[in-house]
Each structure stands twice: as structure tokens, then as C-alpha cells.
Amino acid sequence: MKKEESxxxxxxxxLKVEQLMDKKIWDLPLIEKDAPIDNVLxxxxxKSHVWVVENKDDKELVGVITRQDVLQVLAPPRTHYNIFxxxxxxxxxxxxxxxxxxxxxxxxxxxxxxxxxxVLQKMIRxxxxxxxxxxxxxxxxxxxxxxxxxxKYYMASQYYPIINNQVEINLVSDLLDFxxxxxxxxxxxxxxxxxxxxxxxxxxxxxxxxxxxxxxxIFYDVYSTEYEVHLKEETIKDVEKLEFIAEEHRKWKVAEAxxxxxxxxxxxxxxxxxxxxxxxxxELI
Numbered sequence: 001m002k003k004e005e006s007x008x009x010x011x012x013x014x015l016k017v018e019q020l021m022d023k024k025i026w027d028l029p030l031i032e033k034d035a036p037i038d039n040v041l042x043x044x045x046x047k048s049h050v051w052v053v054e055n056k057d058d059k060e061l062v063g064v065i066t067r068q069d070v071l072q073v074l075a076p077p078r079t080h081y082n083i084f085x086x087x088x089x090x091x092x093x094x095x096x097x098x099x100x101x102x103x104x105x106x107x108x109x110x111x112x113x114x115x116x117x118x119v120l121q122k123m124i125r126x127x128x129x130x131x132x133x134x135x136x137x138x139x140x141x142x143x144x145x146x147x148x149x150x151x152k153y154y155m156a157s158q159y160y161p162i163i164n165n166q167v168e169i170n171l172v173s174d175l176l177d178f179x180x181x182x183x184x185x186x187x188x189x190x191x192x193x194x195x196x197x198x199x200x201x202x203x204x205x206x207x208x209x210x211x212x213x214x215x216x217x218i219f220y221d222v223y224s225t226e227y228e229v230h231l232k233e234e235t236i237k238d239v240e241k242l243e244f245i246a247e248e249h250r251k252w253k254v255a256e257a258x259x260x261x262x263x264x265x266x267x268x269x270x271x272x273x274x275x276x277x278x279x280x281x282x283e284l285i
Contacts, residue, residue: 012153017119018112020152021133021142023173025059028143033062033100037073040065040099051132051140052103061132061140063103073102109134112141119144171211171218171271172196178267184260198264200257205231207261208284209268216277218268221284222261230283 022028029047031039032055043050044067052063110119110131119131129146172190179186190196198207208221222231272279 008156012156013115013117015116016112017110017114017116017133017144020116020149021112021144022148023142023170025142025173026176028140030056030059030140031099032056033103035099037097037099037102041070044070049130051143052099053140059140060138061107061109061134063100063105064107064132065099065103069102069104073097107132110144116149120149174271175264175267178264182263184263186260186264198261200261205257205261206285210284218272218277218279219282219284220265220268220279221282223285
């Protein structure tokens with residue numbers, strides 16, 4: 001092994017799980033243990049596994065289901081053969097089967113502070129390709145997969161930073177937590193890890209974000225889709241300055257949306273200062 005490759009893999013082993021894990025909790029295949037089996041099959045149509053939680057509010061991990069686990073559900077039942085008659089099959093369906101009936105208990109997990117070398121050893125020892133990342137109280141925080149690690153190592157071997165995408169993922173995750181904690185009625189969606197947007201409940205106002213990691217810059221644009229107007233900072237600070245709002249009966253709805261958006265922008269600014277990013281208005285829509 002070349003000296004450069006040896007150094008790279010040694011550094012890779014020493015990285016922490018929290019640096020490489022997938023933290024997009026909203027995108028993880030999660031299901032509650034008392035959900036019907038049909039919901040599991042729906043998720044496994046696009047994913048290779050499903051993490052089973054006690055409930056989606058506290059996200060306490062209680063099990064895992066893989067495509068292999070549902071083979072017993074989908075496979076035909078045993079056939080009884082009689083010498084003098086045709087083969088006899090028994091009735092078989094998924095009615096009444098719940099997620100907890102087929103899940104594997106006590107899945108192998110890892111913790112944010114563990115090293116990648118420890119994760120790889122767990123994968124080898126237990127012959128698995130994915131681990132849930134959990135907190136000390138067993139709440140799922142994300143996941144880390146062999147495919148993900150292969151991709152990260154390959155990109156590093158091609159001289160790309162291993163953890164260059166972690167910044168924007170943290171921002172999206174932090175904003176989702178903030179929106180939930182403050183009970184803000186704003187929907188967050190994303191095109192990619194570097195581009196996401198917020199929509200007011202009635203879709204009348206959209207805020208677009210683009211993150212330039214290399215330049216450590218966050219660009220945002222507040223836009224009224226109803227009136228096709230870009231709302232500058234000095235405008236959205238004071239709802240009374242929104243001259244295009246003519247109808248009194250709509251004024252309070254727009255005012256509420258503007259107030260929520262302003263709270264989120266404040267949170268983004270705090271995050272930017274903490275992580276040494278600049279934040280700037282720019283027409284993006």
C-alpha cells in the first residue's frame with residue numbers, strides 16, 4: 001500500500017461517526033412498531049431496511065426490518081403432499097400482521113462518538129451493512145451504512161474532503177428541530193443538501209436558501225409567489241410596510257407567516273455566526 005493510501009485509511013479509521021453519519025432524520029426509513037405490515041412493504045419497495053421505533057415522537061429504536069425479514073410473509077406457505085391427492089396449499093395473507101411481529105429485536109447500533117474503525121468491525125462481526133446511530137437513551141439520530149462509507153472513502157481517495165457536506169446538513173437538521181420546537185407552521189423542503197426552501201401554509205410566501213460551503217456563504221431570497229414580489233429585509237421586518245397587502249381579511253394571515261419566517265431567519269443568522277458563515281440576500285427565485 002502506498003504511503004499516501006496508508007495515511008488516508010488511517011485518518012479515515014479515526015473519524016467519528018458523527019462526522020460521516022447520515023443525519024437527515026426526516027429522510028430515514030422509520031416506522032412505528034404497531035403499524036400494519038402493509039406500511040412496511042410500502043417502505044421496503046424503495047429502501048432495503050426499515051428502522052422500527054416505539055413512536056415517531058420520541059424515536060426510541062426498538063427493532064429493524066430488512067427485505068430478508070419479510071420473506072417469511074411473502075413466501076408461499078408450506079405445501080402438504082398426499083400420495084393419492086393433488087398438492088394442498090394453506091391460506092396465507094398479511095392481514096393482522098403488525099410491524100413488531102416480524103421485526104428483529106435489539107439491532108446493532110453505534111454512537112456519535114465512536115470511531116469509524118469500530119463501526120467497520122461491528123459490520124464484519126455481525127455480518128451487517130448498516131447501523132443505526134443512537135443517543136445514550138436509544139433514540140435514533142441517524143444511520144451509517146457500508147455504501148455510505150465506501151462512497152466517502154472513494155471521494156477522499158479522489159482528493160475530495162471527506163466531510164465537506166456536513167455543514168449544510170447540520171443547518172437543515174437544526175432548522176427542522178427549531179421549527180418543531182417552536183411549533184412554527186412553515187414547511188421545509190429541499191432540492192439537495194445545499195439548496196432548500198420554506199413555504200408558508202398557504203404557499204403565498206417562499207424563502208429560498210443556497211449554501212456555498214467553499215465561500216462560507218448562505219444566500220437567501222424571500223419571495224411572494226402570489227404577488228411576484230421579492231421581499232427585502234427592511235420590508236419583512238415590519239408587516240405594515242407590505243404595501244401590496246390590500247385586503248384586511250388576508251392581512252393577519254400574511255402577517256403571521258412573515259413573523260414565522262423572520263424567526264427562522266434569525267435562527268439562520270445565529271447558526272451562521274456560530275459556524276463562521278456570512279448570510280446575504282440575493283434574488284434566487
